[in-house]
Amino acid sequence: MLIRIVRMTFQEDKTAEFLELFRQTKDSIRAFEGCNHVELLQDMDQPNVYSTYSLWDSENDLNNYRHSALFGTVWKATKALFADKPQAWSMQRIEVMPQPKSPSIH
Template identity: 45%
Template sequence: MLIRLVKMHFSADSVAKFKETFQAVQPKIAAFKGCSAVQLLQDNTNPDVFFTISHWEDEQHLEDYRQSPLFRETWAIVKPMFLSKAEAWSLLAP
């Protein structure tokens, strides 16, 4: 299993729109082939920082999602809201 962790820092005026967007696409991401879970977390001390944690069967399933229209359409909406560049890590559960 591959775990994808993405850290995103938004401008304060974009937080509500991001949450709304994520709520709409979360079920679609979770239903994507190879994805077993996707979760959104908000930083405890900075409410403008969010993390997504998604679980994938393997790197190829994640890459298929990253090349999908769903990802491209969602990214086109979300990316302009960033205050700084998103950071991402792919992790393996030991």
């Protein structure tokens, strides 16, 4: 499993345009082979900074998406809205902490 995080800083007057673009394309991205999850996060202190968090079966699946026509279209439209260079990280899980069990009510 590959975790991909992309941090993007948008021109403040372009965030609504980005959100609409994300809403229009998120289902197609999620449906791409090898993609298991996509979510959009917003920075708590900088409302024009967003990150995507996605889960992929493999680096090969992510690269297939990154070389697809879908990515080319989405990324070109997204890049036009940037105020700063994006940052991206690919990671893998090492350890997951289990959820604590709720105490039983007697």
